[in-house]
Amino acid sequence: xxxxxxxxxxxxxxxxxxxxxxxxxxxxxxxxxxxxxxxxxxxxxxxxxxxxxxxxxxxxxxxxxxxxxxxxxxxxxxxxxxxxxxxxxxxxxxxxxxxxxxxxxxxxxxxxxxxxxxxxxxxxxxxxxx
Amino acid sequence: xxxxxxxxxxxxxxxxxxxxxxxxxxxxxxxxxxxxxxxxxxxxxxxxxxxxxxxxxxxxxxxxxxxxxxxxxxxxxxxxxxxxxxxxxxxxxxxxxxxxxxxxxxxxxxxxxxxxxxxxxxxxxxxxxxxxxxxxxxxxxxxxxxxxxxxxxxxxxxxxxxxxxxxxxxxxxxxxxxxxxxxxxxxxxxxxxxxxxxxxxxxxxxxxxxxxxxxxxxxxxxxxxxxxxxxxxxxxxxxxxxxxxxxxxxxxxxxxxxxxxxxxxxxxxxxxxxxxxxxxxxxxxxxxxxxxxxxxxxxxxxxxxxxxxxxxxxxx
Numbered sequence: 001x002x003x004x005x006x007x008x009x010x011x012x013x014x015x016x017x018x019x020x021x022x023x024x025x026x027x028x029x030x031x032x033x034x035x036x037x038x039x040x041x042x043x044x045x046x047x048x049x050x051x052x053x054x055x056x057x058x059x060x061x062x063x064x065x066x067x068x069x070x071x072x073x074x075x076x077x078x079x080x081x082x083x084x085x086x087x088x089x090x091x092x093x094x095x096x097x098x099x100x101x102x103x104x105x106x107x108x109x110x111x112x113x114x115x116x117x118x119x120x121x122x123x124x125x126x127x128x129x130x
Numbered sequence: 131x132x133x134x135x136x137x138x139x140x141x142x143x144x145x146x147x148x149x150x151x152x153x154x155x156x157x158x159x160x161x162x163x164x165x166x167x168x169x170x171x172x173x174x175x176x177x178x179x180x181x182x183x184x185x186x187x188x189x190x191x192x193x194x195x196x197x198x199x200x201x202x203x204x205x206x207x208x209x210x211x212x213x214x215x216x217x218x219x220x221x222x223x224x225x226x227x228x229x230x231x232x233x234x235x236x237x238x239x240x241x242x243x244x245x246x247x248x249x250x251x252x253x254x255x256x257x258x259x260x261x262x263x264x265x266x267x268x269x270x271x272x273x274x275x276x277x278x279x280x281x282x283x284x285x286x287x288x289x290x291x292x293x294x295x296x297x298x299x300x301x302x303x304x305x306x307x308x309x310x311x312x313x314x315x316x317x318x319x320x321x322x323x324x325x326x327x328x329x330x331x332x333x334x335x336x337x338x339x340x341x342x343x344x345x346x347x348x349x350x351x352x353x354x355x356x357x358x359x360x361x362x363x364x365x366x367x368x369x370x371x372x373x374x375x376x377x378x379x380x381x382x383x384x385x386x387x388x389x390x391x392x393x394x395x396x397x398x399x400x401x402x403x404x405x406x407x408x409x410x411x412x413x414x415x416x417x418x419x420x421x422x423x424x425x426x427x428x429x430x431x432x433x434x435x436x437x438x439x440x441x442x443x444x445x446x
Contacts, residue, residue, distance in 0.1 A: 015232040022228035055269035070175030072269035087292035
């Protein structure tokens, strides 16, 4: 009976990650929570299509009762999602690195302040000099 | 029942990340989290996804460690501020409201959770038709390479785009280090000795995963990750930047073109219909193996470039 509602675990994990995303101040931590949210979603899909036998059929007698075989479609979709996730993560870390070079900090609020000041300076910098 | 215990461990490892503030520890906990999720995938009957998650988490951890190592190198004195009573209440408010929000959404999900199981029509259709339609024994590979090959093409395109974006969005404008340039890292003899023994086994394992992707768990992507790991080990052993990134990028784009051509010829134009039926199983097997080999090579090139960029440019 407990086994049937396994997808509740991944929903709990998803909301833990949302809680972490709201409360954390560090950019690296935010990226990690986003990755964890992706993992939770993947877990949800795989839990819905779960089965005790993986979808590798080397004996056609297995196909008589398909209720024990895992669903192959969510697995294929989630494999695609994982690859896209790592590609985007690599780009995000590069952008973060470029920002970090500029301000030497990884804090959301401090970074916002520094960016605002840099923007104001770019707007009124010449005026202040005169 | 083991799977319930694994799920509870999974959630505990996630909670560890929420309540930790030191970056190094967060990344190590993230590695543990990915390991546990990979094991859970295996228990849910998804060995392909489990393998991909294991390889991906290794690369993600390496990227983050490279970034955070520099972060700690630049920031010396991290002092903790004293929390006053006024600030304490503000912090409590900042934690309570998100908690109530998340708990409310979770309760809403539990209240509206569907009571019936998901439909199994598509699953049965795929499982009963893929052996005659596509060939091979792995249903996941059949869906990836034949039924939903359009998805796979765009996924390969996104990897190419991300490699180009990493090279062009970087802080450093030069595209490659001068050939034969040594890095400043000093290796320990023990690690080099071990890696020299492990390297050939890693390549063999990667090739095995790629070539056997259509009849067992694995495939182009997982094998490509293993082959890319070989290049990391090679860098660790010889400590030298002697492979031109530009050449590897050209190779990757060439392989991507050949993936598109192969899928157009075999799937979109339906070349199998022109063949006599006796040759059909051979054609199907050749298509699956060739496609897996191309995808594996492309993923290996892509991840080699990403790792190389991080270790040679972003770390400086």
